[in-house]
Amino acid sequence: MTGRIIDTHEANPLLTSGGLVVGIDVGGTKIMGGLSDSSGRILRHTTLPTEAQQGAEVVLERIERVAREVMSGVDPGRIIGVGIGAPGPIDPFSGTLYSPPNLPGMDGVPMREIMRQRLGLPIYLANDANAAAVGEYLFGIHEQVRNMIYITVSTGVGGGIIIDGKLFIGAHGMGGEVGHMTIEAEGPRCNCGNTGCLEVLASGTAIARYGAALVSEGRAPILSELAEQRASAVTARLVQEAAERGERESQLIIARAGFYMGVGIVNLIHLFNTQLIVIGGGVSHLGALLFDPIRQTVAARAMPAIRNAVEIVPAHLGDQVGLLGAIAIVLHEQANAASELRPA
Numbered sequence: 001m002t003g004r005i006i007d008t009h010e011a012n013p014l015l016t017s018g019g020l021v022v023g024i025d026v027g028g029t030k031i032m033g034g035l036s037d038s039s040g041r042i043l044r045h046t047t048l049p050t051e052a053q054q055g056a057e058v059v060l061e062r063i064e065r066v067a068r069e070v071m072s073g074v075d076p077g078r079i080i081g082v083g084i085g086a087p088g089p090i091d092p093f094s095g096t097l098y099s100p101p102n103l104p105g106m107d108g109v110p111m112r113e114i115m116r117q118r119l120g121l122p123i124y125l126a127n128d129a130n131a132a133a134v135g136e137y138l139f140g141i142h143e144q145v146r147n148m149i150y151i152t153v154s155t156g157v158g159g160g161i162i163i164d165g166k167l168f169i170g171a172h173g174m175g176g177e178v179g180h181m182t183i184e185a186e187g188p189r190c191n192c193g194n195t196g197c198l199e200v201l202a203s204g205t206a207i208a209r210y211g212a213a214l215v216s217e218g219r220a221p222i223l224s225e226l227a228e229q230r231a232s233a234v235t236a237r238l239v240q241e242a243a244e245r246g247e248r249e250s251q252l253i254i255a256r257a258g259f260y261m262g263v264g265i266v267n268l269i270h271l272f273n274t275q276l277i278v279i280g281g282g283v284s285h286l287g288a289l290l291f292d293p294i295r296q297t298v299a300a301r302a303m304p305a306i307r308n309a310v311e312i313v314p315a316h317l318g319d320q321v322g323l324l325g326a327i328a329i330v331l332h333e334q335a336n337a338a339s340e341l342r343p344a
């Protein structure tokens with residue numbers, strides 16, 4: 001599987017008779033759609049703004065428009081399915097969205113059934129972090145593994161767990177919420193209502209929060225200067241810049257996030273003994289500043305047999321992970337016909 005933009009010198013699959021896949025990545029600000037062949041090569045893609053604040057009907061209409069645009073002129077009989085990755089929570093069994101924070105007005109919307117009726121094609125729906133996990137599994141990693149955990153770290157922390165070559169979603173489709181593992185039982189309050197979740201300790205938002213505290217306390221002159229002395233202007237990106245300029249306090253903030261991420265990974269590998277942990281999302285661009293403390297924490301805390309069996313690597317797919325993930329869930333479900341994200 002390749003998962004990449006097609007090279008114009010290759011035979012154009014649109015002119016042959018193989019199966020094609022539509023993937024749609026529904027984000028809070030934009031909807032990206034693509035048409036790929038059955039190996040994940042993207043043949044066409046297009047993007048529209050989501051206009052989430054205009055409500056469910058506008059968003060649904062835009063998803064439909066993106067799908068029709070990438071399929072235009074193609075025999076519908078060649079489309080294997082349409083994969084949609086959307087912000088969670090999602091009930092993958094009923095194909096319904098539940099109060100997605102980035103899509104106000106979509107609570108309770110039976111997205112899969114609506115899109116099936118409008119497009120007349122099999123629809124596969126997954127939350128975006130699960131879709132990204134499957135995308136990395138099919139198209140990103142080079143290793144031949146059957147057990148892998150993907151963790152995406154940006155404003156929040158999400159993920160997906162691949163066990164024996166299949167996405168694990170649990171009894172009600174809500175499993176794999178790696179961001180809401182409890183790491184510090186009496187730690188800060190998380191958006192989910194619990195305290196001390198991985199997300200509240202190691203996300204980009206957490207790094208910005210730690211940085212803002214440093215600026216307020218006057219302990220990080222470089223970060224303060226980058227944020228123009230305003231604690232509220234501190235972002236994870238600015239903390240990274242200050243750390244790269246050699247500011248020790250800013251480096252320690254990222255090391256602390258890495259430590260907590262490492263603790264979370266220690267939990268995950270003891271539970272699942274995966275061969276691979278793949279870390280994606282904007283915060284993964286912190287590179288060694290983040291990965292070194294993660295690996296040191298895992299080396300210090302995990303059982304030797306388990307830690308020696310796992311590799312911790314950055315994600316490969318970059319900005320295309322959402323679209324490739326949406327495509328991947330169709331191919332993944334085709335390959336695992338007994339699985340549970342099957343179309344209505």
Ligand SMILES: [Zn+2]
Nearest residue numbers: 180190192197
């Ligand atoms: Zn939480």
